Amino acid sequence: MTKKIKIKKEIIETPRLMVDIVLFKVIDNTLKLLLIRRGVKPFKNMWALPGGHVDKNEALEKAAFRELEEETGVKNIYLEQLYTFGDPYRDPRGRAISVAYFALGESGQKFHLKSATDAAEVDWFSVKKLPRLAFDHKKIINYALKRLCWKLEYTNIARNLLPKLFTLSELQKTYEVVLGKKIDKRNFRKKIVALNLIKPIKKQKKNVAYRPPQLWTFVAGKNLILDKRELIF
Amino acid sequence: MTKKIKIKKEIIETPRLMVDIVLFKVIDNTLKLLLIRRGVKPFKNMWALPGGHVDKNEALEKAAFRELEEETGVKNIYLEQLYTFGDPYRDPRGRAISVAYFALGESGQKFHLKSATDAAEVDWFSVKKLPRLAFDHKKIINYALKRLCWKLEYTNIARNLLPKLFTLSELQKTYEVVLGKKIDKRNFRKKIVALNLIKPIKKQKKNVAYRPPQLWTFVAGKNLILDKRELIF
DNA sequence: GCAAAAGTGTTCACGGTACACCCATGA
DNA sequence: TCATGGGTGTACCGTGAACACTTTTGC
Numbered sequence: 001m002t003k004k005i006k007i008k009k010e011i012i013e014t015p016r017l018m019v020d021i022v023l024f025k026v027i028d029n030t031l032k033l034l035l036i037r038r039g040v041k042p043f044k045n046m047w048a049l050p051g052g053h054v055d056k057n058e059a060l061e062k063a064a065f066r067e068l069e070e071e072t073g074v075k076n077i078y079l080e081q082l083y084t085f086g087d088p089y090r091d092p093r094g095r096a097i098s099v100a101y102f103a104l105g106e107s108g109q110k111f112h113l114k115s116a117t118d119a120a121e122v123d124w125f126s127v128k129k130l131p132r133l134a135f136d137h138k139k140i141i142n143y144a145l146k147r148l149c150w151k152l153e154y155t156n157i158a159r160n161l162l163p164k165l166f167t168l169s170e171l172q173k174t175y176e177v178v179l180g181k182k183i184d185k186r187n188f189r190k191k192i193v194a195l196n197l198i199k200p201i202k203k204q205k206k207n208v209a210y211r212p213p214q215l216w217t218f219v220a221g222k223n224l225i226l227d228k229r230e231l232i233f
Numbered sequence: 234m235t236k237k238i239k240i241k242k243e244i245i246e247t248p249r250l251m252v253d254i255v256l257f258k259v260i261d262n263t264l265k266l267l268l269i270r271r272g273v274k275p276f277k278n279m280w281a282l283p284g285g286h287v288d289k290n291e292a293l294e295k296a297a298f299r300e301l302e303e304e305t306g307v308k309n310i311y312l313e314q315l316y317t318f319g320d321p322y323r324d325p326r327g328r329a330i331s332v333a334y335f336a337l338g339e340s341g342q343k344f345h346l347k348s349a350t351d352a353a354e355v356d357w358f359s360v361k362k363l364p365r366l367a368f369d370h371k372k373i374i375n376y377a378l379k380r381l382c383w384k385l386e387y388t389n390i391a392r393n394l395l396p397k398l399f400t401l402s403e404l405q406k407t408y409e410v411v412l413g414k415k416i417d418k419r420n421f422r423k424k425i426v427a428l429n430l431i432k433p434i435k436k437q438k439k440n441v442a443y444r445p446p447q448l449w450t451f452v453a454g455k456n457l458i459l460d461k462r463e464l465i466f
Numbered sequence: 467g468c469a470a471a472a473g474t475g476t477t478c479a480c481g482g483t484a485c486a487c488c489c490a491t492g493a
Numbered sequence: 494t495c496a497t498g499g500g501t502g503t504a505c506c507g508t509g510a511a512c513a514c515t516t517t518t519g520c
Contacts (some may be wrong), residue, residue, distance in 0.1 A: 007495070013288070013289040014247065014248075014249050014250045014286065014287065014289070015247075015287060015289060016247050017247045017248050017250060019329065020500095028498065045425060053247065054247065054248060054319075054458050056246045056247070056248060056328055056331075057247070057321050057328055058319055058321065059319060059320065060317065060319035060330065061319075075475045081316065083314065084293065084314060084317045084332050084334070086287075086292060086293035086294075087292060088291065088292055090291050095289055095290055097250060097287075097316050097332075099291065099319070099330075167472085168472085168473090169471075169472075184510075184511075184512080185472090185473085185474095186473085186475075186512085186513095187475070187509075187511080189473080189474085190474095190475095190509095191509080192510090194508095207519085208470090208471080208518075208519080209469080209470065209471090209474070209518070209519045209520065210469075210470040210471045210518055210519075211470080211471060211473080211516060211517035211518050212472085212517075212518065213471075213472055213473090214472085214473090245511090256520080280485090311489075400499085401499085401500090402498075402499075417483075417484075417485080417498090418500085418501095419484095419485085419500085419501070419502075420482075420483065420484080421485095422501085423482095423502095424482080426480085440492085440493080441491075441497090441498080441499095441503095442489035442491070442492045442493065442496080442497080443491055443492075443497040443498045443499070444489060444491050444495065444497080444498065444499045444500080445490075445491065445499085446498080446499055446500085448498085449498085
């Protein structure tokens, strides 16, 4: 070890700080998330969440965006902080805490997945068929899944899972896939429309071999919490 | 091997990791929180949240308990993680991120407040009359207040603000003080009792100059999320 | 005309809210 | 007997859930 390290150690012995990102996306009517295959030790060749170290003067969120793009090529997504995992033994290399981020990609959006030195492979996995995961990433994912389900029901976060224009059936399908349950079509439409979060646009979807559906778009340009739960964030 | 050392070197360039604690308690029918007057620079003599550095191999929650006790003498409280604040310029000494914790003390509980070298003074402040605060602590407190209001309505977290035995009026008062609004007595009782979270015990409160009230206690030994919101955590 | 998804209303149960009076005790 | 907080019930409204048929298009 160099002298520099020694000095730093004396000043403040602080844990390493990292970010990990759980990126969800609905693909083929399935809720999927993005994983990388680790190209380096520890857990080499095992699947893990994209993530890495926070730079000395880098905002946490920026580190999350950067690591995601470096390791997977993904950018332009919705991102919010999830929870900070700090178990002293969660990383075999030594103490490291991870600020986990929760991210959503638009259903239609094409990502140009690319791998990197430390991410030998990148791929989408159904949340129902996850491989064994490195570190405590399984725990982080479970937490993210709960957050996603909750936010879908009590916020307009679905906007980040859908393209600008969509049909009510597509919206409903998104809810069903994420929540893992069937929803009554009439009740769903009534409720969603009553919330005034989406509005119909003049166009209809064309060239479908059945009655052309109305296209809708989200009204507000930002993410909202519905009713009293505005208190949460 | 050389490579390994190189990685270590990079890792050392990590932000400092700290914890801050927002401890709430109801005193004299007012929602208060615990602050320290800083005994050291920066922000010397200014009021701030209790908190400090996380030790190299210390769990985050443990660091929060430790710092709180060291700086204020307070122990045996309810604690949960709130949010991680990581703005690069939040600390004038240089990059530091803070994992904020949210804590609750029992209304009757006596704390032996004591000051320390870095906490020259310790005191409770009404959330409505807070002094100017060091760092971004005002922001952290606002966030904690929202979390508290929300959790009070959708979880049984009130258990941590009250002593083992309490009257329904005391419970209602706690809700009113935290939420900052009057609640109808009959509706409150109906709702609370219907939730089956509390049960009456045989004893009544004695030596009061009016009809002696029934004493109640929380049923479950742990903290719960009510109804569908079990999804959140 | 048929396949395929779009679109549409009513009924019922339950939880939230508004609202006012009598009760038990100590002084 | 009075002052003080304790304790109780009913009526109304809005939201959530259950449930089935007609419509519009492309082929």
